[in-house]
Amino acid sequence: MLRCDTKRVRHQTCQTFMTSMEPRIIWSYLSALILAAFLTASCKPKASGSSQSVVESALQKAGGQEPVQAETETLFTRFGDTSLKLLDNSDLTNCPALTQLAAGLSGVVLGIWPPGADGISVPGHIRIRFGTHTHYQFVMIFKGGSAAPASLGFVHITNNIYLKQ
16 A cells, blocks of 8 residues: 555656756757757858858859759740759759759759749749758749849849859
C-alpha cells in the first residue's frame, strides 16, 4: 500500500512540476525562434555595387548578354514556362554561356521559374543562385520582351538580366 501511495505522490509531483515548467519552456523556444529570425534577417546582405560588378564581370567572361539570352530562349522553348522546372547538368549540355556565367559566380543554374512563382508579379525566368548558404543572391534572366517590375528592388544588369538578393 505504501508503495502505491509513493508512486501516486511521485506522479502528482511530476505532473505539478511539468505544468509549472510548460510556460517557461514555450517562451524559451519562442524567444529562441524570434532571435534566430532576427539574426537571419539582419545578417542578409543588400545588393551592392560590388555584387553588380561581379555579375557584370561574369557575364562578360561568359560571352556577353547575347549568347546568354539566346540560350535562355532555347530553354524556354524546350521546357516552357508554365511550371517550375529544376534544371540539372544534362539539361544544360547545350548551354555553355549559362553554365559559364554560373561558374563565374561560383553558383548554379537552378531552373525555370514560371510567372508569379514567388507570389509576386515577376515574369517567367531562369534563376542562377550564387553566394554562401546564408548569404546568397540570384541572377534572374527573363524571357525576351519581359522585365522585372521596378518596384521589387531588382538591380538591372543588362537587357533582361537582373540581380536579386
